[in-house]
Amino acid sequence: MAVLHASAASAGVPLWQHLAGGRPVRIPLPEIQIFGGGAHADRRVDVQDFMVMCPAAGSFSEALDWTAEIYRAAGSLMREAGKAQGVADEGGFWPAFDSNEEALETLTRAIEAAGFTPSAQVGISLDVAASQFGSGGRYTLALDDRTLDTAALIDMLGDWIEQYPILSVEDPVGEDDTDGMVEFTRRYGHRCQVIGDDYLVTDAKRVEAAATSGAANAVLVKPNQAGTVTEAFQALCAGKDAGFGTIVSARSGETEDITIAHLSVGWNAGQLKVGSFTRSERMAKWNEVLRIEESLGESAEFSGWSAFAFPDSGPSATKP
Template identity: 45%
Template sequence: MKITKVFGYQVLDSRGRPTVAASISLTDGSTHTARVPSGASTGSHEAKELRDTGSKHAEKFFAGASVQLAVANINEKIAPLLIEDQISLSSVDNKLSELDPSIDHAQLGANATLAVSLAAALADAHGQNKSLARYFTAEKQLLIPMPMVNILSGGAHANRTMDIQDILIIPVGAKSFTQALSWIVAIREMAAKLGKESGAVTNLIADEGGLAIAFDSVEKACEFVTKSIEKVGLKVGTEVALALDVAATQFFDGNKYNFATTNKSYTSAEFVKYIGDLTSNQPIISIEDPFAEDDWQSWQNFSEIAPKKLQVMGDDLLTTNLDRLNQAIASKSANAILIKANQNGLVTSTLNVLKQARANNFNTVVSARSGENEDSWLADLAVGWSAGQIKVGSTHGSERNAKWNRLLELEATEECRFLNPFN
């Protein structure tokens, strides 16, 4: 099947900010559309999305955040290269790389390249009469990932109600994704109930659907979540464990880590000890970005003393970037990576990063962003790539539940097995 049309346009993400959509039409009359996400807590080493700040395309009411430059790049530069080609994801991604050979896709904009790349993946899957999940895993049993779900949010996602970004739960004792999600919903609703009973403000929902409740310390926030787990009748640690997204780059000034809520500052060495004590004293099995994105020595120092079972995950550290992943592998600075397609800019090279991580015994967690949309391709990628884990946000907001519902659909309709990397 050949490509007959490639078209880009501007849409809104879940925060009301502009983002890019791209459609690819084929000779059978079908059209395949993908919308890209955008982050709030972004690493400086991510692929560069293109926005209109300072350009003649900047739209007044979007304060320069419009994406008409990226859209124009799709319609004026990318489309003419692809029309009349046979649909092939690898061919499309190769042409995008040739058109913009920069590492960070700064010329075309990673939001432009990813939108076209994702639309090509969907179109290529259609051409083979497959779902996107089956496009990447054609015949074997599909592996449904373990969910990692926000309960409390702070940092850049919730107006700094906590110094760290998120406290999440992982239903390690669940036997199926359906059971896992039912536990998560119950815990999230119990946390909202307990927050209201304590007088805490819970009507502020964070970007990713977590509860934005203020706490005096990270420890108290962890204790609140463990209480919520216990109140629904589940066992902390053996059935449901905690995960933290620290997003430490957000409060690192280049010399010290500064907690605003406790008014405490830590040197890198002191913060390594603090994180070590925190993960020892709380039922935490995964910690993301405990140190700043370029504080490699702290990552290495912590990884040397961390329990082997603790998942030490790089997001801002690694930014779905092959070179940075290889540096982490060589320096033994982490043992898990967050996989975000928009940090990379192309579907195929995102998958290459995941494959390299897996080849070096890293856990892989396919992740959404704070600015999401109603597309569900992320769930298919996590399943098709056998990622093992998925991080979408909470269970509030249709842009989050679209992904959870797609996983429920796959588990109900396909030959599947629920993965538990923590067994």
Template identity: 45%
Template sequence: MRITHLDAIEVLDSRGNPTIEAWLRLEDGSEGRALTPSGASTGEHEAAELRDGDPSRYQGKGVLNAVGHIRGEIADALIGTTPSGQRELDNRMRELDGTPNKGRLGANALLAVSIAYARAAAQARTLPLYQYLGGTDADLLPVPCLNVINGGRHADNTVDFQEFKIVPHHAPNFAEAIRMGEEVFHALKALLHARGLSTGVGDEGGFAPNLHSNEQAIELILEAIAKAGYTPGTDVSLALDPATSEMWHHGRYRFFKSNQKEVDSDAMIALWSDWFDRYPIVLMEDPLSEHDWDGWAEITRRLGGRVELVGDDIFCTNPDLLRRGIREGVANSVLIKPNQIGTVTETLDCIELAKSAGYGCYVSHRSGETEDTFIADLVVGTGCGHIKTGSGCRGERTAKFNRLLRIEHELGTRARFAGRSAFVR
């Protein structure tokens, strides 16, 4: 189907920073739109997000140059062409950019066009987006992992670790899992309020109270699970993203908020092993830094049979980095963030590679999000089984939950819920 129209504008993400909305039309009138998110805690090998750098606009964060690339060079290359499919379109844009990290045209520009084309192509085929991405058999709804307490670089509080999440896996379907998660979220809010702790929320909708230790965050969440009427570990488990690349300091890990101490890889592995003994944790994302490949191999050898160890910063949704991880026995799962790699095709390639190696795939939002719900269709289309898109509030987070609720309703009796089996051990 021939591409007849491509345009873009500068819009806003959930932080009030500029981002891109692109829309693309095919000759039959099918149209797709897409908005791109932005991360705060980012891996060094992520595809390059193009910002203007003009301090007179949005403190240099404008994206008019990237928008201009879509309206100009990318539109000139695509309008009037008839791609054979998603891969041809994405490859054409990658070749046009010509850089390893998409830094010339901007990964944010390429991804917006790539997703917009996917939506238009799905509409032209009268398919829902999740079936365009994964085939007509796509029917697996994910376990939602709700980020209910924030710390690290995502909050101005005393907690070193970035994300403390609840995992309502013991549910018959996605709708009930969301209900369980929201009930725990509101129980936690009431608990914090009763103890005089802040119930203000951070970028991803999680609470960001000042606590006397990192462990207190776990203890509060476990209490909230019980307060909501559920059994920790049986009904609702825990997942963590300590974002340890942010703690990496000259080859060691610095607890930069709570006590300023520095420890080595062995001490961090011992800490996580102790937490796995004491708490019902089913998933740990970035337990070690992206620079600590030897430590990653060691933690995978020692603890990979107990919990899903997810590589985010160390892999950056990049098939080449994931191949190295597979060779070296690093992690047993990969975080999937489309804007880390910059096209739909490369995102799908990373998922396929992970699955072929027996790795899990954990689909993720970014901290600077938009109302775009692409990742909800992606997680169903690829059957990845679990997703994180923030906490139990903020419209850009709940938009993904609402899209998944609609997909589950649309699938009807065909819909399956991943449950605890989604987590690699």
């Protein structure tokens, strides 16, 4: 990353522009945490991230405005119910829900309370991070006091997709459960994004294999998961070659470094996942993309719905 910044500085251009090399770029669709769970919140809920995405927004700036309203509405609902317990590692609310599904119910209510239409304007993104609570095809949801096999977990997530405005599901089954990833993508990959993170680990060869087997339709790209910017870029290119959605992402342990904001724009990834709407190491990235969008002025193109690669995506998609 240091060499990358030095190269851009030597060329006298912003890092995103240096990365783009004259190719067209879009401002990414942000994926922003509202409730934190799993390993990020002492397993208060089993699912790791409950996030929102605003593909109907007209710009990155507007997407952040909408998210701010939803974040505030969620906080109000939590306080009214006596369930606000602070914030999780990445800045989302640390809730005291009675079940994993209650988080989905509350987030949907927050979207509506903020004045937005679920599915048509704002959708939910889940990072299930199933490897954190299961392996070998057995999954224990401590909050729900249930142990499920792969088929039952897929059915449960499918029920959620039917009932709530879910646009994206990350790591729905464990990193060792290829058959489960294939089956989940087969059943639901036409109507939501199925992201491989723990399953693909920013590895181009694993992305290529997943494209062949049908084990995902989107890849999360983390430079410090791969180890080098080059390897991260190779994984992103493998995703694009496969027709996958591509998401540049931060990790749970972060600094205020803003490099990934430039990677998401310069690589035309389409999506950026950083964490929540609080904490300086998270806001630094969102603010940097805002600056990039402002610098582009009227020529800035926001990815919006075009960020998704699954067939049923778009403003006309219908869900409850």
